[in-house]
Amino acid sequence: MNEPVASDTYAAHVRRLAELTGRVAAQRAEAQAWHDQQCAAAERAVDQAADQLRDAEQEVTAARSLLDRVDAEVGHLWAELRSRLGARRLGDPPGPARDATGDPVPLLRGVRELLDRTGQRGELPGAVNPLLALCGVAGAVAAYAVGAAARALGHRYGGDLAVGMPVLALVVTLLGPVAGLAPAKRLADRRHALLGPRPLAIVLIAGLVTTVLLLVTSR
Template identity: 40%
Template sequence: MNGDEYRAVLRRLTALDATAAAHRAEAVAWHEGRVAAADDAVRAADDAVREAAGAVRAAQRDLEEVDARAAGLWSDFVHRVGPAAERFGRTVPQPAVPRQRGELTTDDYLREVAAKIAYTPPARPLTGATTTVFAMFGVVGGLLGVAAHQLLRWAGTAAGGDWAAGLPVVALIALVLSPVVAVFAAKRVADRRGAELNAAAITTVLVSGLVTAGLLVAALGGG
């Protein structure tokens, strides 16, 4: 190998070494870039996981809040409706997806339910049949009052002594209060039927009760 050939070989080796060095540098740069990209992807994934975990916790808190509000609304509904609510179950019914209406949120649906539960329909006006029912309450109250009156007077007479003086007073009080007790009974019935127990209805119960009691006491010949 002469000198020219030797120099040519050296030039080729030098060129190959430079090419290899460039390839090595490119490979190192590519590797570092891939490592950096992988690190960025891992950090982004970690951030996404933390964000998702936070969203899950927030959703769980929202769910618990909605469940608590729903339980409170159900309790109010059962309190207002009474045993009739048991046809929907003894506990809060399972949640269902409501019919979607625009952009309504959970709060909107809960407020709507609360408004429906809080709504009190206007009392129905008194009819002739209702007035008759109230009058019958007064009559029954008067009958019970007379029965209690006669029983207490008999017990006082039979016992003698202080009882003979005290029980007739108690009997008179029971006789007078019996129409008042009938008013409370009529009020419960009126509430269940959605009727209004106004002053006229109360007067009907009291007058019918007092008249019944007075007539019976007069007929029995004792006061």
């Protein structure tokens, strides 16, 4: 038979059991709190990762859109360059450089401005002034020759032609300075330049002086 346990020993065991139960409850509460903290931190990490993923997806979408715009602009600029230079053998536009960095939009804007400046016609250089004067002289001489032929035709056939042809010859002769503008314009087009005020003045003055000299010497 079991011997009865003393009351003081029983009380000590009860106190011991109560202490252990309290310690277990405290440890369980601490573990639960740690678990809740870890779950909250994990949820925050998941939310941050989801936000970063959305931002990355938006950046990828924006990058693709920018890439499409850049490719389209590059193709347009390349085609314009080929048309202006007349170089049909340039082939396809070059691809992006591997070490390229920065925003491509300012670079494309710079290329556009360069093409615009290239496409603009400049003034004819002063070295072509003799050629411009020669154009004026040639136009005046050609117009005077046509006028002389018209006068000769009127004298030859007489009648109404004898009256009308000299008038027509005078009009054609007076247009001699203007006739030199046609070859001068072709000269400017070949040099991809403008026929500005200075070249116009040179052609007209040379043609006018030539016309006056021809009229004076023909009397």
